[in-house]
Amino acid sequence: MGTNRAYAALSAIALSACSSPAEVGDDVGVDTGGAFTAEGLRSQTGEYEFDYSWPSEAAAIPVLRDLMRSRAEAEKAALDEDSSESRSDAEEFGYPFRSYTRETKWEVAADTPRLLWLSATSSFYTGGAHGNSEFDALVWDRDAGQALAPLGLFVSADALESALREPYCEGLLAAQEEQRGDAVVIEGDMFAGCPALSELVLSGSSRDGVAINGLTLLAAPYVAGSFAEGSYKIAVPVTGRILETVKPEYLEAFAILD
DSSP states (O other): OHHHHHHHHHHHHHTTTTTTHHHHHHHHHHOOOEEEEETTEEEOSSSEEEEEEOOOHHHHHHHHHHHHHHHHHHHHHHHHHHHHHHHHHHHTTTTOOEEEEEEEEEEEEEEEESSSEEEEEEEEEESSOOOOOEEEEEEEEEETTEEGGGGGSSSSSHHHHHHHHHHHHHHHHHHHHHHHOOOOOOOTEEEEEEGGGSEEEEEEEEESSSOOOOOEEEEEESSSSSSGOEEEEEEOOOOOHHTTBBOOOGGGGBOOOO
């Protein structure tokens, strides 16, 4: 896109006298945003719209805020590269270019004295028939002053999966039946079974704000059902079997609800 970039730069100069920055960005792909705020990064060009945000609880922790910023920059760079390549292909092969979008929103899933559990939903469109979404999660350990993947709280993924698989699959089946109604799922269909923990995103919950007493397993579209079914979020209470899979150093951060 070297020639196009040169043309875009000249056009931007010519247009700047009579066009707003947003209008210039829409026309030639000039980034009109990209400045960080305390709780996010938003950017719009002629090739994409990007929005990445995190809650004030994360913004209040400098190291965690910097991690969020780093992730936002990485996602924005990937979107910039992908959308630019797509626009170049559209120009080369003569088909319409459809602007990309990506929005990632982090929220507090559980906030306890020891752990701040965050989960994220990302919605994106890359020029196809429809957009899609995906999930992410991380845990901030206040005592250690570090972020870790949710599975880092447990002795092993296999142990946790064994402890929660039965209640999770029962909850998922009930949700699938409610969502699908009278639709028939043929045995052997790719969405007929229960997805493995490795296909899911693990989030947490706390009713009392003191300890983690629930887990939520997040399945993006196409993981536990068709796109039309959307995502599935299945809550599982912390049980004795689940407590047995928690690493000793985090055991006091979990509890069974009375």
